[in-house]
Structure formats: C-alpha cells, structure tokens
Amino acid sequence: MSAESTTSPKPELPKPTLEGLEAKWDAAWETAGTYHFDRTKTRSEVYSIDTPPPTVSGELHLGSVFGYVQVDAMARYMRMSGREVYYPMGWDDNGLPTERRVQNVYGVRCDPSLPYEPGLVVAPLTDSKDDKNKPVQMLSRSNFLELCHELTAIDEVTFENVWRTVGLSVDWNLTYATIDDRCRRVAQRAFLRNLARGEAYASEAPTLWDVDFQTAVAQAELEDRDTASAYHKLAFALADGSGVIEIDTTRPELLPACVALVAHPEDPRFKDRAGTEVVTPVFGVRVPIVLHPLADPDKGTGIAMVCTFGDTTDIIWWRELSLPTRSILRRDGRLLEETPEWLPAEGAALWPDLAGSGTKQARRKIVDLLTEAGALIGDIRPIQHPVKYYEKGDRPLEIVTSRQWYIRNGAKDPARSAELVAAGRRLDWHPDFMRVRYEHWVGGLNTDWLISRQRHFGVPFPVWYRIDASGEPVFTDPIVADESALPVDPQSQAPVGFSEDQRGMPGGFIGDSDVMDTWATSSLTPQIVCGWEEDADLFARTFPMDLRPQGPEIIRTWLFSTMLRSQLEHGTEPWTNTSINGWILDPDRKKMAKSKGNVVTPAPLLDKHGSDGVRYWALNAAPGIDTAIDDNQMKVGRRLALKLLNASRFVLGQGDDIAGAVGGVVTEPLDRAMLAKLAGVVAEATTAFEGYQYQRALERTETFFWNFCDDYLELVKLRAYGDDEASKSAKAGLAIALSSLQRMLAPFLPFAAEEAWSWWQQGSIHRAPWPSAADLHAQAHGATAEVLDVAAAVLAEVRKAKSVAKRGMVTPVDKLSLSDTADRLDAFREAEGDVRRAGVIDAIELVQADQLSVVVELQPAPPSADS
C-alpha cells in the first residue's frame, strides 16, 4: 500500500453538507419502512406513545415543534434500545377551531335549517376587493361539514410535511383524525357505555354560555381576563317604606333579572332584615333579603344583588336558597323580546325600549333610567376585574339555562375524586412536580364535565328522543344507538324501529342535535390508537400505553379527561409515564401565544438552521423546563451536525477497511483509555434516557464528542497512518468510537447521523442497536481513562503555549518538561509517542512532582519578513 493512499481522504467520500438531508432521508425512511410498527411484538417488547393530536388550524407553531421533537428523541432512543416503538400521529380537526377557520377562509356560516345542496363548490376567499365585500354565504349543515372536511384535509398535509421535515419517527401508516369514522365510533361507543353505567347523564341547568358561538362551555375551557367594568351604586327601597338599601353592582343591566338581595348571616347590618322585602329601582319588583355565608361583608356595600344569572355565585345562591328563575337574556346575549311576566306595570312599560338590546346597550339605557329615577347614587366607579371568558371567545360568558350532557368526574363524588388522585400518583411524571397541577385540578372541580356543545362539526350524541302525541320531545327516556351501528348521525339517520318521515312528527322522534366537545373524543386517544373493541390483538400489544407526552396547559383537560375515561372504562391508568414539555418563551421571556402576537412559525428556522439545528435547541431543554427561542443554540446544533459529518469523513478516510476495523482489537493504552471513557459516557447517557433526561444524554455525549475530536483524533491521527499493530489499534479505536458516537447522536441529529452512518454501514442507524457500555468496557481491557486524560492535558498545554506565543500549531517544540505525580507520569509514558507526534515535540523531560506543570520551549521563530 502506498503512502498516498492512506494520507488523503478517499475521493469517493462526498463533501459533507447538511443541505437536503431532510428530504433525502425522509424519503428513504418512508421507502424502507424504517419506522413501521412490527405488530408481531408482544406488550413487553412494545413502547407505545399516545401522541398529542395537534389542532389542525392553519400553521404549526414553534412550541409544537419543541415538544414533539423531545418526544421523538425519546422514541428514537427506545427504538435503538430494543423496544418496538408504536408511534402514531393524530389530527385534532374536530370542533370549534375548525368551524371558525372554515367560516373565515370561505366566508360562510352554517344554517341548519337550509337543505343540502349536492355538489356545491365553495372557493376560499382571496384578498381581492370583491371577496372582501362579499356577503357571508349561508350553508346547510351538510355542506358546511363538507367544507370542514375539505379544509382540514389540506391542513393535515401541511402539518405532516412539517413533522417529516423535523424528523419525527412516526409511523405514518398510523394516523387518525378526531372527526374520522373510527374516532366517532370510539367516542360514541364510550359515551354509550358511560350512559349505560350511569356515568353520563343529561341535565337542564344554568351553564356558562358563549353568546357568539352560542354554545355551552366546560369548566376546563374557562379563562379569567382582566376586564374593564364599573361599580354602580343602586338604591333599593325597603318595601315597608322605612328607607333604602344600597348595593354595588357591575351588571346594572341585569336589574330586571334580580331575584333577591343577599347578605352574610352574621352581618349585623342586614341579618335582622332577612325575610323582609325591597323593591328594585325603576322596575318595581319586590324581592326578598336573604342570607348566605358566601356573601362577603367586605365587598361593595356588604349586600349583593342576586340575578339569574350574573355570575357563578348567583347560581349557587339561586340553587341553595331556592330563588325563582327570572332570565332576561336570550342565547345570543340580547334581552328578551317579550316583556317578562314578573315585571309590574311600571317596569313592563319600559320593556319595549329595552327588548332585543345587547348587554352594553341595555346597560346604558338602564343606567339612564336609574339616573332619571334618582336611584343611581354617586359616580360610576370604573374598575378592572377578572371576568370569565371562553378561552377561544371574545365576549364575557353569560349564564343560560339549557339541557346538557355531563360525565361524572368526581366533582360531586369524593370517592371517585380520591381514586383519580391515586391513579395520578401511580403515573410516573416527567418532571414530577407537574403531578401537583393534576391533583389541584381534581381537587378543585366543582361541576361534572359538560361534554355537549351546540355546534356542528363534532361527534354527534348517538341518541334520539321520542315525540309524544302532543308534539313535545320526551327527554327522560332516550333511544340509544346500537354499538354495532356506530358511528351514527341522529340528525340524518332514524333510530331502529322508526322511519325518516317520522322525524319531528307527533309519535315520531327527533335526533339529539348536539355534538360532543373535542375533549370528549380526544380523551379517548389511547382507545382510538390501540384499537379498543376493534382490534383486540393490537390492543393487547399496546395498551396500557407507555407514554403520554403533552403540554402543561392541558393537564386539566386532556390528561385529566383521558385518565377519567380510562378509569371508567378499564379501571386502569391509560399509560405508565407522562412527560410534560415546557413553554417556548420569546426572546423577552414572554410566553408565546397567539393573543400576544409573538408566535414564531417553525419553517423559516428549519430552513435557516436545518432540522438537526432546531432539534438540538429543543433537546437542550429538560422536560417541563421553559426555554427562550435562541438562534444561537440552533447554530450550535447545526455546527455539531456538520462536525459529525466532518469527523466521520475523516475517520472513514483512514483506510479501505475502516468498517472492518470496528471488529478490530484495541491494544494501545491511549486507545483503551478512550474506550474506557466512552463506556462511561454510554452508561451515563443510557441512564439519563431511561429517566427521560434526554437533555443530559445529549450534553454528556456532546462533551465527549468534542473532546474526542479535539484530543483523541489529534493524538492518534498520525499513528493511524500505516499498517502496523499500533496503527490497527488506532483504527479500531476510531472506528468503534465513531460507530458509537454516531448512534448516540442519532436521537438528537437523526439526519446528520443517518447520513454519516450510510457512508460505511448497512441499514438505518435508527434501527441500529444502542451502544453497550459493557461491550465497550470489555474492549478497553480493564483500562481507565487516565492515559487519555493525562495525554489530553499535556497536549492542551502545548497548544496553549503555541497560542500564547502566537505561533502556528505545527510549530515544533524543542523541549517539553512535564512535572506530575509518579502515577500520572507513568500514565503519560504510555501515550508519550502519540503526544510527541501530535505536538511536534522533540525532547521530553519528565519530573516527579506534586501536581501537573508543563514547560514548553518552542523552536525559535524564524526572522519575520516585516520586522
């Protein structure tokens, strides 16, 4: 073998580049089925992941990429460590976000009273003037639903492309959408079972209501927003004519709905007046003074106006004090058209002017009336106070009475609540402190889970109601669908024993017109993906699942409700682990949110830094830890990926049979020391991954890899040239370490790792076995890392001396004096030849001493041309 053939990189090795790796390897993995689930594996061999189905609404944001990449790194580690990973992907396309998006994109609204128009084509709105001025187009329910399906199908393709670009190792044969047939079947089946067991029930009750979307909302979907409001002090005349009682209210427009005044039972100012009556100003309605401990003597004037219904406390007072119901709001948030029958003549006379007003308009009018009547005392005092909103809504929630479906969630059942807390404690949480949020939520529930929504694009309740002879629906005894017929649409299908022409007729039936909230379906993702009641074989291999990854903000919704459904249906936890990702913060450390307008989309960053670069940034954050968006970290990741390619290229240029060197024997002390050190890093990384601490595995691996490049590679590269035993040992060391390092970086940098692996190995690195610390230890033949540590330390001193002297690294060293302990001098002697070559050192003097000290005498600089 000639000298040239071993001293330059082989020409056929490609010039390392990160460009295009994403598309290249995504296609290759798809073709090879690299991530296809092997369903011959048994439950103990399988690692199943309950992937969060992202809401399909336009664009993914960087926060999603952050969380999903962290899960993917775990999935890749699990796969390499020998588990068969079950990794599906879902799309949450069911529900309000999709309806809202369809309304905006196409300029349409749903009117369920319209007939279906087959073949109707609706084009998305453009930015043109014509489209902007176009009136809203009203569509039948079926046409509207068709558009929902059409748009989500487009969005799902976009989403899948992003996920493929960031390298999620999902099995793309295993996708679901929360509105698809399978999900509707599972959601309806689970509901029917809840109903049969008494866990689901319908109830007519006051509920929080969004007047824009015209639907009920659940406790979990509420958020408080600080909202401008104002105190109005109103005078209520005592019915016996002996004076007035003043109350403060922020909702004067609800005065016609006032049913009582309430004070604290111990409040000396009011307790003796309990049972007496006052007269509402302007409207002249007589209402009682009542006592209840929730009335706070320190708030306002210490006595409050109870209306049906101004806030949730009103509901409690109304229920516990058996007050009458006097609702004045319609479901669209406007005042009733017809004059309320409880108003006396004086109040009734005012109504025609108020009827149909929005709440703001009504407030102005009633304030004017109060002012005229002299019943508004003092100034209106503006305040900011928290008001309940639907998290996706724009106007404060109102409270209306309506018939809704609920699932018992422990809010009214301490035993069930305790079971749910206990189930949460059997889960392994990553990080553990997130468990507290779950426990607080379970403990703080005050109503059962309201699952019905008065919307269109969702899973229908699979029930119908008989219509009695007088034409009224009978809600007490619903007709339920048969499980074998699911999914059903009671709006378009008749129940067994009836025909479609009996719909709405006396003696006939009507279908339940509500749909389930999205969470009522997504709380069943383990049942959906594992084939509950549809694929018993798959279910046995995948359920209960291993991991539920998700965001912290949906512990109260998704995590809790999934736990609840699984407990109710299976009596078990749906998974054994849950990992909760942190937030993405913008560079000012503010949470990224659409409402703040600081959302960052992933595409430009992926383009600029490459998927491996973006992944590196995301994977530096531990589970549950918030992270600021940081371009620098992405650059560092990109550089690490490029370094992996370059180092691989270099090692693979060390001979024709470098792949064979993986099976070689490492004999030289320096090489053995390196493998000993590597074995330790593998052990640490493995332990870290098993504890879901992927970021620690990355940090340890990365540190070793840079030291490997800076020190070990430099120390052995000259020895590796050649064909003697020492050269073979170096090549074996290089090959074994490279193979290990590529695999250890593969979960983090799947594209660069696969590219470098493909240069010398068969098959995908992502199906290659995770390196074994024990094997590496055996190959090190009992060595410790000391020889490498000493040699690297001395080489660093030599480099430093040259750097301080502002000389090049190839500058020869005339003499090196090394002082150190006897043990470390012995270790140094083992690698003396390597250090001598790497540092270009002539003479070496060793002096026994207490600690390391190095004196470097450089060859004198040649006379400089310009000095």
Added chain:
RNA sequence: GGGCGCAUAGCUCAGUUGGUUAGAGCGCUGCCUUUACAAGGCAGAUGUCGGGGGUUCGAGACCCUCUGCGCCCACCA
C-alpha cells in the same frame, strides 16, 4: 387569595444523592489557512451562584424568610 416553577458569567443555560479552585456554548479578545472541518480550529478574559438568616467540618445545592419574574387555580356584588 391559594399553589407550582424559576433566579448561577453580558446572553442562553448545565451543575444528579451537600465534598477539591463553580462549568459549557454564544458573544467578546487574540492567534492559526494544519493533511476532516474558515459557515472552521486553537487559546484567553469574564461570577457577591437574587437578598438575609440557619443547619453542617464543609452549602450554588438542604431548612426558614424576603424580593423579583413566569405559569396554573380561585365564588370576580
């Protein structure tokens, strides 16, 4: 009002059950085109570990307390 988390270099963050002189990257400064890598490499400077108490032979880490920030929850007249 209650709870959880965070506070370490100019910036972003490590620092596992307490244990030598607290680390990395970015940024900054200097040097080097060297045979894998100049979109690179090598090297250098940089800290009252938020404040105050306490436990301990020893505290960035454990306890108490205060301050600031973030998030979650809460019946918000």
